[in-house]
Amino acid sequence: MQPQTVNIGGGFSIPFNEPFSFDTALVTDPKTAQLSILGKLSDGTSVELSIDRQTTTFSELQESAAVSSTGLLFVNSIEACGDSSVASATYRFAGSTFHDDFFIQTACFVATAGSGGTRAEPFIVAGGVYEAGFVAQFRGPDTVDVVLSGSDLAYSLKDPVAGVIVDPATGRIEVEATVPAGQRLIVLVSYQDVQTGLSLSSQVEFEVIPASN
Structure with missing residues (x-):
């Protein structure tokens, strides 16, 4: 089974103007992994074998991951993140059955507007600035929740909005007076995890x- 460590x-993300809670968080940036099976022929040649419902079954995934019939691993709930586990694949080929174990590490990340444990209102006055900051939480394979802010994070607009500037280092948002009321803008708060590489x-x-007035 490849890769051996997944x-x-x-x-x-928290829906607009909803309380900061893992219960309401929805996955908006999924990080998946495609498993593959390498077989070796009698002449020593390695070939990639297909994964489907007829040939392959997976077990011991616990609640840390879900898997499609073609071997695509994914996390569909933030509550399932923050775990390390050993899973197993059983493969049937030419009348024989083979087993292989592989290691799964999961990590999740969520952010909101605010700082110091206080969530900021998600509104910016036209002609004004937003400087209340952002706070984020990361849950890695060690099951520990880490609170992140400031220089731990990077910021950008998901889609360009005329008259709106986001500082990539601080998350400060400047909105020109020409930006119409009711305009929605989405800030991407990003984090690079060293352990998993995600x-x-x-x-x-x-x-x-x-x-x-």
Whole structure:
């Protein structure tokens, strides 16, 4: 089975103006892994064998991962993240049955507007700036939740919005007065995990509101 160590997970996002909770988080940046089976012929040649419902079954995945009939591993719930486990594949070929174990590591990441444990309102006044910061939480294969902020993270707009500038290092958002009220913008808050090598991003949505008279 290849690869022998599989790193999967995803970036999760909180729906607009919903409370910060893992219960409401939705996967928006899935990190999947495609498994493959290498077989060796009698002449020593290695070939990749197909994975399907007839040839392959998987076991011992626990709740850390789900797998498609073609061997695509993925995480569909943030609650399933933060785990390391050994799974097994059983493969049937030419009347024989083969077994192989592989290692799964999962990691998830979610962010929201705010700092110091306080969530900021997701609204920015036209002609104003947002400087309340962002806070994020990462759950790695060691099952430990790590709170991240500031220089741990990188920031960008998911889609360009005329008159809106996001500082990639600080997350400061500047909105020109010409940006219409009601305009929605999505900031991607990103994190690179050294242990798994996964680059994860979470979407934080804001709405532009009119300046008070």
